[in-house]
Amino acid sequence: MLSKNKIKFINSIKKKKYRDAHQVFFAEGEKLVDELLKADAKVLSIFATNEWIEKHQKKIDEKLIHYDIITNEELKKISALSNPNKVLAMVEIPQLKFNKKEIAQQLSILLDNVSDPGNLGTIIRIADWFGIKNIFCTKESVDLYNPKVVQATMGAIFRVNVHYIDFEKLLQEFSDIKGFTTYGTFLEGNNIYHEPLNRNGFILMGSESHGISKKWFPFIQQKLFIPYFPETNKSSESLNLSTATAIVCSEFRRRLF
């Protein structure tokens, strides 16, 4: 049985203010919680139907995870999904750090004020697929632990590090490293299919509505463009942010195969 206070607490976690205050977020549904149990995350508590608990008893006992068996009716009262799916897990928000030397030898994604939860979630999934371990977001970006973002990652959230950070400082710090390039996508950029692409660098993507902020222009060392087809026939205005990110990441990785 779920107490009224517990229901109230879990629901409060749907808001960033309370996630920040308690340093807690939640992940829902069979697929996502399966990924969570495989990951290195600290699970604080699980609320699940009897059916789910029976199936996962061994694993949650091994991990000493506290759980409550709840009914589907109770699950509906705490879920953020339109079709609640068996299980909801409360998870501690991890404290992330990054190592400058490591970042300098990798490809990372920078998101300048991403606002759509679906886009952020999808981009985390893209990063996971292409072995990109770190994403940096401006502090004004949508919150990583927004339930819609968590859901859209399909579990990739437990494998990719997403940092909220001051871009000015970050870009400055990496502006002068040999063999490391900061890339940005621009309508007036060079055809990405023909450009030389470095193995290590930042891929800076603009926001859905405003593109890349002018204040980052001085840090961008190479401007890329995904060409439309045929070249003579531009009708579409732009690609969706996560679509463009996918194509850019794919092109970076293609060069390594």
Place this chain on the structure above:
Amino acid sequence: MLSKNKIKFINSIKKKKYRDAHQVFFAEGEKLVDELLKADAKVLSIFATNEWIEKHQKKIDEKLIHYDIITNEELKKISALSNPNKVLAMVEIPQLKFNKKEIAQQLSILLDNVSDPGNLGTIIRIADWFGIKNIFCTKESVDLYNPKVVQATMGAIFRVNVHYIDFEKLLQEFSDIKGFTTYGTFLEGNNIYHEPLNRNGFILMGSESHGISKKWFPFIQQKLFIPYFPETNKSSESLNLSTATAIVCSEFRRRLF
């Protein structure tokens, strides 16, 4: 002023049943209606705020489009958006045909039971960007004129033809054309970056939850796979449908630049 009956009628068009019965759909918001007015679509009626009408008076007079000036309050009563945006246009559903000879000399996308409106809308936008003029969907796929699909296309819906069709017949018809290949994406497919890719063909994409139906396997002439990175480290299960479609289309077009 909007009569109760008009409000009721417009709201009914949010449902496929009534769109089919009346052969009407609607497009909303400044961006989308701007694209609509540039396109070859038959606009039946526009409901807009005074501000919008004043700005577009010349164009709608030239096109002899009937309009009603409405308040923001009235717009809220008919809109499918959480933030209604100045204008809603009722549009006649076009009767689409395709020419076998033309399709045989192009690249087209086939969607096997796409169910998410955002995915279909995004894929239409991708097709538009890459000059893919035709998308074929199974009859069980999400409806093209679902307001969420229309919205997600950002106007590309007026430039790309989306056909609902019997796949068995379609695949059969194109199964034996020289220089034309039916491609499918599979986890056990060949690395798309290294495969020879034809200029003309079908790119068959599976559904979000079930991939490509087995019944189409005999028609697939080349199996493609988007490799994860690094090759030794598969953690992610899959890419989102529209993400995968974007990467595949980009790779086909890259070969032509």
